[in-house]
Amino acid sequence: MDQFLQQLLNGVTLGSLYALIAVGYTVVYGIVQLINFAHGEVFMIGAFGSLATWTLFFKGQTGLWVLPFMIIGAVLASVAVALLLERVAYRPLRNAPRLAPLITAIGISVFLQEAVRLFYPGAKSALPFPQIDLVTGAAFQVGGITVRRSAIFVIGALVVCAVLLWFFINRTKMGRGMLAVSQDPDTARLMGINVDRIIAVAFAIGAALAGVAGVAQGLQNSNIDFFIGFMAGLKAFTAAVLGGIGNIYGAVVGGLVLGVVEAMAVQFIPGTFGGSPWKDVWAFVLLIVVLVFRPQGLMGARVVDRA
């Protein structure tokens, strides 16, 4: 039982990270029907933005008060890169065939990875991520379960982000504008909604959450490298599709389900096919199975929408 609860916690932790990133795929897709395959790199840039903030302004500090600044640094870096991408790479291709932005995204991914690898000091190999009081350090025991401090940060971050996002979409004018654009962009323009601006906002929201995820990743793994965006991005995209691409709450549910399934597969599938080397395989098996029986994803692929 303890083992099960332990894996459940591990799964939810991992899943929260996936969910934070997955929202970015889904919110952009819901507005412009575009898969931003460079989104994993936006997450990676967030992690480096956070590290850079610490290195430049707070080097040597471990107090919890530094964390908000690191989060702000991460979010600023992610959002800036995402907005730049949207403006210079995706916007000119908005009416191009679907393949064009897709290939562009792959090119951008490689570009961003290499840019960080070559120009961020020391990033040719993994860099240690700052340890922060209270959110890293010794785990504590609850019953028979080991709770890592960073796990609390990740799960808490997802909860806070999800609540803020809900509020933004359902209770603000800009959020209502987003819903309108996702349902009918031309008519939204007739309402006086600047669709270009809404698209930029969608990119920015996804990037902000990816930036927070970047901090979470650093705290959890205690180091980061230029390639972390690849696997995380792939998993988060899987989570978004699993939950129903375009559905924000689907992305959250998809992320959590994917994380839990991975954690359980590692623990409970016996023999050759169990253990962590196979967890990615099980993640994608889950995706395939869900898509065969429920092609619209778990929560239904609607455009950006309240669940």
Added chain:
Amino acid sequence: MSAMLEVKDLRVSYGKIEAVKGISFSVGQGEVVCLIGTNGAGKTTTLRTISGLIRPTSGEITFEGKRLDGVPAHEIVTLGLAHSPEGRRIFPRLSVEENLLLGAFSRNDGEIKSDLQAAYDLFPILGERSKQPAGTFSGGEQQMLAMGRAMMSRPKLLMLDEPSMGLSPIMMQRIMSTVKTLQSQGTTILLVEQNARAALKLADKGYVLEVGHVVLEGSGHDLLHSDAVRKAYLGED
């Protein structure tokens, strides 16, 4: 006095196909002007071009002395020009109230709440079902919502594209009398209609479009009684 809306030699193409081939017309302050014509004549294309959703290949559109061609659609609304599109195009998964509030998206004044009430007074059913998803409305109810939503921007000129499409005769009466009411309250109206009789009856002025050209124009009364219109559009002989 120059007209509120002036369209001059307007040409609009979809790729190689020219849908509007040099049309000119005008709408004066306080008038109801209608565009009638067969399917594919270019009526919807004309309205979409005026509201900035499509760029013309040539010609001029002037609204209260200001050139509109080239102004982005979302800014045109703020100038006082609302467009209730063909097929109603309400936002189906948003509530009635949210649809109406979207109509006021371009506004920042404090009177949006009272205009919401005005829309509910105009169409009481909208008020009774304000929290209901708009997609569950019937066609006629959706049309009322689309008109109410367009009015929420406080337009000087309201463009309606086939508001009676698919409606029962009673509902159509209702919509047409609302058009009259809005006119009496000071809104200028550009009306596109398949139902030529109903439209011409209340129009001050009408234009007949055929394959991208204006083939006939005149007062609503004259067109209603002209032989050409009676034969081609009113099914009389």
